[in-house]
Amino acid sequence: MQWQQKEISLKARPRGFHLVTHEIVQQLPELAQFELGLLHLWIQHTSASLSINENADPDVRLDFESFFNRLVPESEPYYRHNDEGPDDLPAHFKSSLLGCELTIPIRQGGLKMGTWQGIYLGEHRNQAGSRQIVATLQGQTKSE
């Protein structure tokens, strides 16, 4: 039985949805030690999101950005919290709609996602820096 917890960074990206599975796994060589377990990812921000979706056609990520911009419009006259730019409050709504965390099964040293599943970073601000993630790994190690 083992626990590991570390902070990792995702490089700064433009507003939109980005496939970050590889960038995350690359920073978690500890995964290889686990026979079976769970990886928990927590993004420490309220204007970005983590979700799971199709890892193949890049058009899906473009369509995500278009769809969520229509679902969560900017500059509505009833918005009160406007002092950080028109993209700020919608970024908060998107973050809560899509979520700031994932728990992914681990099997035989890797992530047991479906064939077409990948991890999406939703970058909901026009200008943002790198994004911090707390990664917690737990489970049975291969030597157990």
Place this chain on the structure above:
Amino acid sequence: MQWQQKEISLKARPRGFHLVTHEIVQQLPELAQFELGLLHLWIQHTSASLSINENADPDVRLDFESFFNRLVPESEPYYRHNDEGPDDLPAHFKSSLLGCELTIPIRQGGLKMGTWQGIYLGEHRNQAGSRQIVATLQGQTKSE
């Protein structure tokens, strides 16, 4: 302390929201061993979802289907990813809005949900086969 991980299947269902608590629990007799713990469910698809809602009135599931069809319309002119049918891209959006995973408390060999809570499978494709779920159980067993 114990870990178990297994893959289970949900039978093919028509598009819509379906109460699947019983079908899932039935495939997890291992639950009975746990005094206290967590069950993690992960659906390995990007066009279906797992969520929690009312387990009593079947009209609620019908209303879910109607509401989410209006929230996420088909065949919008700005959609790019259109080659898998008009229900495909909306299914991806619904999957990320509702989520592909649940973590449910275990207590005394059963799920510690509220009285009115049940597990909803959101089947967002017009035609889909059975759906695969990775179930991970962890916690303290009754003999500990």
Place this chain on the structure above:
Amino acid sequence: MQWQQKEISLKARPRGFHLVTHEIVQQLPELAQFELGLLHLWIQHTSASLSINENADPDVRLDFESFFNRLVPESEPYYRHNDEGPDDLPAHFKSSLLGCELTIPIRQGGLKMGTWQGIYLGEHRNQAGSRQIVATLQGQTKSE
């Protein structure tokens, strides 16, 4: 390695979004025992939600209430489940959109959230009583 599971209550609140980080942490003195781990929170209701967002400007919570009321309108003519009041069915939709659970990293006896992150209770009914949460803590204790 340690597991703890307990039920806590959030006091009754008016409809809207409420910052409840302090009320939750206050009821979990067990957190102090953990060097590293995860806290899982599960609200046992289908008309309230738990999510993470900005903990500073109270206007953000007011904007959440306004935005989600527009995203999920009441009394649509196509709604079938109407017998528990016009706020009931929208409360179910909001609960599934925002989610009924959180898993938060624990580090050195506290929650390892970002500086601006707080726990939001979404109270989606016009009249509701206190809300019950199952809290599950697991991880490595400081003495290990």
